[in-house]
Amino acid sequence: MHTSSLQQNILAELDHELVTTRKLLALVPFEQADYQPHPKSMKLGQLAVHIVNLLAFKQLFVQHPSRDFLDPNGPKPGPAPTSHEGLLARFDEASASLRAALQESDDEKLTDGFRLHRGEQTLLEMPKATAIRIMGLNHSIHHRGQLSVYLRLLDIPLPAMYGPSADDKIWG
Template identity: 30%
Template sequence: MYTSVQNFIDDYRNESAGTQKLLDALTDQRLGQEIAPGFRTLGFLAWHLVTSSGLLLATGLRFDSVPDDGESPASAKTIAETYRRTAASILDAVQAQFTDEKLQESVDMFGQQWKIGYTLGAFIGHEIHHRGQITVLMRQAGLPVAGVYGPSKEEYAAMGVPAPK
């Protein structure tokens, strides 16, 4: 749970940058990749990271959000660019609209009372969860995976260093 606006901003700036690296590596041809038939696609999950930011609207935060109309774009570039704009808008809005005290207020989330600071933490955790799914699907699709918390296998290779096993 966040008790400091600045701590959230620092964390989300870092986490959204990691997500952006992955989304920038997607291709239109691979958005249909599924882990198994009938499961969510790479394109669905990537777009879900954009539209799920709408959960923050329940906190009273006003930012440039994208409604979840059920359809993910067929363009990887559109997904990546929309995520970039949405993440920047969230950062600007939190900085301008929230205070440390505001993070202690409770809002209705899924029929429960969540503190806004908890909601911000759940939002980041949700993104990290789906980002992990995205990296697995990227590997299955043969796409290069960018390192988020350290170099990926491809990044180690580019450095001329064997990846740890």
């Protein structure tokens, strides 16, 4: 499939990553939500919820010119899901909402600037498409990698992500 627009390329990349992310999130054992492989690591449940909440962060890049972390009226993710059903429902809702926002956007809007800041302190300033890829997709993939390590340490077989996993029969 040939995708020629910035918007279509981001949507194709997003769709690919959402499938893999959902497969991994479906494996999270909520009865072990407090599992923490290291004292400096997030707990398993926190990490899974963070991955899902990053979808709303990506949508923010698409729909707004900036986000001030000090703004008390800024978007908040709401209470953390405490079950598979709740986590996957939030994931599906946020995925659909992000896809819709991207579909309503266009290449010109995606080249507009986005500023992430804390009051007067600029944390990042870049084109929206770049912010979506770096602080959105890459950030999510990074945390998804962490989640795969947590699951491996809990002896939960992993699905294929970018090719077969060590748990796939293809490796023998």
